[in-house]
Amino acid sequence: MKVLVLGGDGFCGWPASLHLSARGDEVIIVDNFSRRRIDEELGVQSLTPIRTMVERRAAWQEVSGRAISVVELDVAHDYHGLLALLREECPDAIIHYAEQRAAPYSMKSGKHKRYTIDNNVNATHNVLCAIVESGHDIHLVHLGTMGVYGYGTAGMAIPEGYLGIQVPTDDGLVETEILYPTNPGSVYHMTKVLDQTMFAYYAKNDELRITDLHQGIIWGTNTIQTKLDERLINRFDYDGDYGTVLNRFLMQAAVGYPLTVHGTGGQTRAFIHIQDMVRCIEIALNNPPAAGDKVKIFNQMTETHRVRDLAALVAELTGAEVEMVPDPRKEAAENELIVHNDNFLALGLDPITLSEGLLMEINETAGRYADRADLSRIPATSLWTRHQQAGVPASRASAE
Secondary structure: OEEEEEOOOOOOHHHHHHHHHHOOOEEEEEEOOHHHHHHHHHOOOOOOOOOOHHHHHHHHHHHHOOOOEEEEOOOOOOHHHHHHHHHHHOOOEEEEOOOOOOHHHHOOOHHHHHHHHHHHHHHHHHHHHHHHHHOOOOEEEEEOOHHHHOOOOOOOOEOOOEEEEEEEEOOEEEEEEEEOOOOOOOHHHHHHHHHHHHHHHHHHHOOOEEEEEEEOEEEOOOOOOOOOOHHHOOOOOOOOOOOOHHHHHHHHHHHOOOEEEEOOOEOEEEEEEHHHHHHHHHHHHHOOOOOOOOOEEEEEOOEEEEHHHHHHHHHHHHOOOEEEEOOOOOOOOEOOOOEOOHHHHHOOOOOOOOOHHHHHHHHHHHHHOHHHOOHHHOOOOOOOOHHHHOOOOOOOOOOO
16 A cells, blocks of 8 residues: 655654555655754754665665655645645555654743644644545544543543443433543643544544554664664664653663652553554554544553563663652652553554563663763753742653
């Protein structure tokens, strides 16, 4: 099939693009390369050396014999360019990664909050409008987040998107189904909540075929394809804004930096390995909803862990020290998290779970490029509340 990968230069988009190309799909990456500019803004680079898109494409064609096309386009602000692209290419599917993906970055300042809303919400709505206006039947697969559910203790297993409820009426109880109540913990997470509301509307009103993947925190760096050649290597973010918690712990251990844990470390999070992430994209493409169906929602995660338990595991494997630091976020100090992921399991996903070998592989990758690390960029400096911003010092805390 022909697939447009919006945001195909990014941490998730690049390995997904290679995975789909390797299976025989015609892949067109659409990106404005904003993530590379954010590196320049923050003064930090990926721990792994990221090649230019020209070098990446050439390397992939060399090792695989397959070509990937690239279109430079700002999906959030060039609607007519996007519409023209859909009309010209007539893709079978669109994978939507074209959103600013970091909660800490979205909370840095008023400027960053407004940018995240402007970019993410505009990008999603432009894609939906363009699909309708193009007149083509295009399956939209969107990378959402488990964070739409919030990180409190629900007292129940979180379902896959929808909650069956009973509403009392004068004639008795009426059974119905609603989107699971949202509780975003950052401006970034709030954009994903707005996304799913727009998806529900366009699936109902225009009968668009939409799959929304509520993804957990990714761990791991490379997939089968990105390991084929160093020029294909994926991003490894370790800074306080974009680094994900388990990868950051492994990087900190590799460079001799204490494993920094927010508050009590009692936050329970959902995780998925990056190889499973690309496999989930493939499964979603192979199992689209029918026109007129409600949005198909998957919980794209494979296991849950408390942050302090992950730190203890990494410390045991590597000998690193663990340091408890103030939590820069406004969140519960402790929470339980039980999540259903039956849909992907039923469709054949065989989950990759935490193992000593895979963790050491990531640690070794971090050690190989340790000379590229800027230790001054490890501390988290994005603070969630006005009280913190008014005077509480930034912690050396792990981003999630």
